[in-house]
Amino acid sequence: xxxxxxxxxxxxxxxxxxxxxxxxxxxxxxxxxxxxxxxxxxxxxxxxxxxxxxxxxxxxxxxxxxxxxxxxxxxxxxxxxxxxxxxxxxxxxxxxxxxxxxxxxxxxxxxxxxxxxxxxxxxxxxxxxxxxxxxxxxxxxxxxxxxxxxxxxxxxxxxxxxxxxxxxxxxxxxxxxxxxxxxxxxxxxxxxxxxxxxxxxxxxxxxxxxxxxxxxxxxxxxxxxxxxxxxxxxxxxxxxxxxxxxxxxxxxxxxxxxxxxxxxxxxxxxxxxxxxxxxxxxxxxxxxxxxxxxxxxxxxxxxxxxxxxxxxxxxxxxxxxxxxxxxxxxxxxxxxxxxxxxxxxxxxxxxxxxxxxxxxxxxxxxxxxxxxxxxxxxxxxxxxxxxxxxxxxxxxxxxxxxx
Numbered sequence: 361x362x363x364x365x366x367x368x369x370x371x372x373x374x375x376x377x378x379x380x381x382x383x384x385x386x387x388x389x390x391x392x393x394x395x396x397x398x399x400x401x402x403x404x405x406x407x408x409x410x411x412x413x414x415x416x417x418x419x420x421x422x423x424x425x426x427x428x429x430x431x432x433x434x435x436x437x438x439x440x441x442x443x444x445x446x447x448x449x450x451x452x453x454x455x456x457x458x459x460x461x462x463x464x465x466x467x468x469x470x471x472x473x474x475x476x477x478x479x480x481x482x483x484x485x486x487x488x489x490x491x492x493x494x495x496x497x498x499x500x501x502x503x504x505x506x507x508x509x510x511x512x513x514x515x516x517x518x519x520x521x522x523x524x525x526x527x528x529x530x531x532x533x534x535x536x537x538x539x540x541x542x543x544x545x546x547x548x549x550x551x552x553x554x555x556x557x558x559x560x561x562x563x564x565x566x567x568x569x570x571x572x573x574x575x576x577x578x579x580x581x582x583x584x585x586x587x588x589x590x591x592x593x594x595x596x597x598x599x600x601x602x603x604x605x606x607x608x609x610x611x612x613x614x615x616x617x618x619x620x621x622x623x624x625x626x627x628x629x630x631x632x633x634x635x636x637x638x639x640x641x642x643x644x645x646x647x648x649x650x651x652x653x654x655x656x657x658x659x660x661x662x663x664x665x666x667x668x669x670x671x672x673x674x675x676x677x678x679x680x681x682x683x684x685x686x687x688x689x690x691x692x693x694x695x696x697x698x699x700x701x702x703x704x705x706x707x708x709x710x711x712x713x714x715x716x717x718x719x720x721x722x723x724x725x726x727x728x729x730x731x732x733x734x735x736x737x738x739x740x741x742x743x744x745x746x747x748x749x750x751x752x753x754x755x756x757x758x759x760x761x762x763x
Contacts, residue, residue: 436467443525444473456526474534476525483541485548486513486592495537499593502549504557508600512552513593516544516575516586524583531583540579544586547578560594561604567591 438444440462446455449470461478482494489496490513500512518540520528532539551571559567568591576586596604679689 430469431466434466434468434471435464436471436473437464438462438473438475441477441479443476443478443520443522445476445526445529447472447474454526454529456530459522459525461522474529476520476528476534478520478522480517480519480587481537482515482517483537483544484513484515484592485545486515488513488593490592491515495541497541497545500545500549500552502553504553504555506556508557508597510552510557510560511593511595512548512591514548514571515590515592516572517588518579518584518586521580521583521585528583536582536584539582540584543578543582544575547574550574557596557600558604560596561608564591564594 438460444460446467454474482491484491484494485497485499487499500514503509528536548571551574555567568589572586572589575589579586675689
């Protein structure tokens with residue numbers, strides 16, 4: 361019964377759609393699906409046809425495209441130089457708990473980013489607008505403790521604290537620069553009024569550091585850091601500036617003269633040091649010359665002393681061997697002295713009628729052999745004859761002995 365019913369309904373479906381019968385074109389559903397089969401045109405399953413496959417593939421592709429579009433619409437981008445807070449366009453709420461930095465982030469549909477700068481921003485209090493891209497405001501005008509009016513042009517650079525961007529939005533929305541300007545102006549005016557006019561000439565660097573520290577302390581409570589501050593221009597009354605310029609010029613002239621005196625003193629000290637150095641060199645050289653002279657004279661004296669000691673010893677030995685008297689030794693020394701003189705000439709044998717001139721040769725140079733003995737001349741030390749045998753008669757005493 362059930363099989364017949366299914367075949368009947370399949371035939372009705374084929375007749376309605378003009379399809380031939382065929383077992384491969386019909387997908388028969390199980391028997392428990394009969395309650396809902398009429399919703400498909402009275403057929404027990406015809407989803408396997410090529411036409412239905414095309415519809416299924418097209419629907420799947422459309423679904424994937426829609427999902428991809430929804431994903432792309434759910435992405436938000438933040439520049440690398442910015443922070444971002446997520447804004448819900450449906451509920452009109454801002455997520456202040458999460459702060460996003462540069463890049464793409466998944467934030468769902470109907471959400472967007474509220475940007476905040478992540479780089480240094482500049483606030484300039486000046487009429488000249490020196491810094492492009494800065495937030496420009498009027499210069500600072502106040503009075504010094506002396507009552508002089510001072511107009512100050514200042515620029516400061518701040519950076520938002522990332523973790524406190526949400527709190528800053530809650531406090532000032534996106535109009536935070538006006539809040540920063542008002543608070544920075546107040547603290548800078550208070551700082552400027554603490555210094556007299558002269559300090560702006562003499563202690564400008566210290567005043568700048570004080571202004572930076574106070575401005576940073578103020579803006580830190582407003583969720584930003586002040587990293588740099590520049591004093592661009594200082595305007596004081598013209599007559600006072602003229603007087604202070606004259607004072608500064610006079611002080612610079614005084615300083616210049618003091619520097620000249622210091623340079624002259626240093627040059628004089630340098631000359632004194634050079635003179636002392638030269639004197640020390642002279643003293644050292646004189647001491648060295650004196651020491652050298654002393655050593656030379658000492659060496660000569662020792663040499664003479666040794667020579668005398670040697671001669672005394674030699675004479676003593678000769679006197680002992682010859683048995684000479686002291687008078688004979690003295691005469692011998694006298695004759696030896698004559699022999700040691702260069703080109704010495706003396707007369708010998710004056711008691712004879714014929715007086716010959718005898719030239720006593722000078723002492724031979726050191727290292728050369730002594731000259732041969734002259735006939736009837738002085739007795740040489742290398743004579744092979746014994747001194748006693750040579751001087752057997754008194755005639756040998758008239759001849760000098762060469763040692």
